[in-house]
Amino acid sequence: TTTPSASPRRVEYRQTDNGFVPNYATEVVEQPWSSYTRTDNEVWATLFRRQHELLPGRACREFVENMGRFGMGADRIPRFDELNKVLHRATGWELIAVEGLLPEVTFFEHLSMRRFPVTWWIRKPEQLDYIAEPDLFHDLFGHVPLLLNPVFADYVAAYGAGGVKAARIGKEALLNLARLYWFTVEFGLLRTDEGLRIYGAGIVSSKSESIYSLESASPNRIAFDLERVMRTKYRIDSFQKTYFVIDSFESLFEATLPDLAPTYARLRGVPAFGAGDVLSSDRVLHRGSREGWPNDADF
Ligand code: PHE
Ligand code: FE
Numbered sequence: 001t002t003t004p005s006a007s008p009r010r011v012e013y014r015q016t017d018n019g020f021v022p023n024y025a026t027e028v029v030e031q032p033w034s035s036y037t038r039t040d041n042e043v044w045a046t047l048f049r050r051q052h053e054l055l056p057g058r059a060c061r062e063f064v065e066n067m068g069r070f071g072m073g074a075d076r077i078p079r080f081d082e083l084n085k086v087l088h089r090a091t092g093w094e095l096i097a098v099e100g101l102l103p104e105v106t107f108f109e110h111l112s113m114r115r116f117p118v119t120w121w122i123r124k125p126e127q128l129d130y131i132a133e134p135d136l137f138h139d140l141f142g143h144v145p146l147l148l149n150p151v152f153a154d155y156v157a158a159y160g161a162g163g164v165k166a167a168r169i170g171k172e173a174l175l176n177l178a179r180l181y182w183f184t185v186e187f188g189l190l191r192t193d194e195g196l197r198i199y200g201a202g203i204v205s206s207k208s209e210s211i212y213s214l215e216s217a218s219p220n221r222i223a224f225d226l227e228r229v230m231r232t233k234y235r236i237d238s239f240q241k242t243y244f245v246i247d248s249f250e251s252l253f254e255a256t257l258p259d260l261a262p263t264y265a266r267l268r269g270v271p272a273f274g275a276g277d278v279l280s281s282d283r284v285l286h287r288g289s290r291e292g293w294p295n296d297a298d299f
Contacts, residue, residue, distance in 0.1 A: 031097040060197040066145040091153035111160025142201030173264035176230035223283035233298040241276035
């Protein structure tokens with residue numbers, strides 16, 4: 001007999017007028033916890049141990065402490081139903097298991113209802129250091145700890161509601177908002193009294209970028225400014241050329257609290273900045289040496 005394996009159902013791409021788009025998964029499923037293989041659990045253990053050792057002193061205190069509050073460990077892939085007991089009581093959020101990337105508006109609707117979609121399958125052993133699409137390790141280890149922080153939890157829910165609204169306004173508004181997600185939730189840095197710390201999920205779930213984002217001389221580190229961020233292209237295929245630094249989750253939440261419709265209107269047709277541009281209006285914490293930057297176009 002064959003055991004059902006927890007191997008990923010690969011996201012397939014189809015060509016449309018807008019280029020290649022993933023064949024999105026839309027189903028919310030049960031996390032098939034008992035079907036994880038020994039290899040799946042070993043991949044989790046390896047990634048968990050690596051980041052658990054690397055992140056104290058690099059990730060923000062809230063991230064490290066909240067990981068502990070969940071009782072996540074290297075021993076096994078966590079069960080969403082167990083995490084949900086802790087999470088729901090703390091901030092009203094709930095994890096839902098999904099097969100992969102969701103269509104934008106579906107994703108925003110879930111967030112606005114405080115449901116965080118987590119890809120249930122985990123990467124293969126040969127993908128420890130890089131995987132093109134989000135898997136369980138990125139979604140769970142990277143995103144979920146900060147959902148225990150009340151202010152950050154409110155920010156992500158407000159972001160979801162803002163996404164539903166931006167989708168009605170138009171494509172450009174959505175792109176502005178996607179950049180905000182990218183440079184905060186995925187690749188954000190936080191200024192603390194002890195120095196710069198990581199809070200972005202794309203960084204904390206990557207060994208090499210956890211080090212690079214803080215310690216490399218190559219990237220820019222620039223103080224967060226909402227409109228500046230919404231106008232900045234980003235890289236999806238390499239380390240970031242620029243990281244934006246917030247002062248606190250409170251200040252991030254406050255900056256994004258006002259109605260953004262007038263901002264979208266103002267930014268319409270305004271050209272975007274390159275991923276590595278530094279402007280005279282920027283508050284620059286570190287000007288990147290640009291070493292090792294890819295020369296091809298940013299997105
Ligand atoms: N206040 C924003 C709006 O009117 C919603 C939002 C909140 C967007 C947080 C992004 C982040 O669109
Ligand atoms: Fe993510």
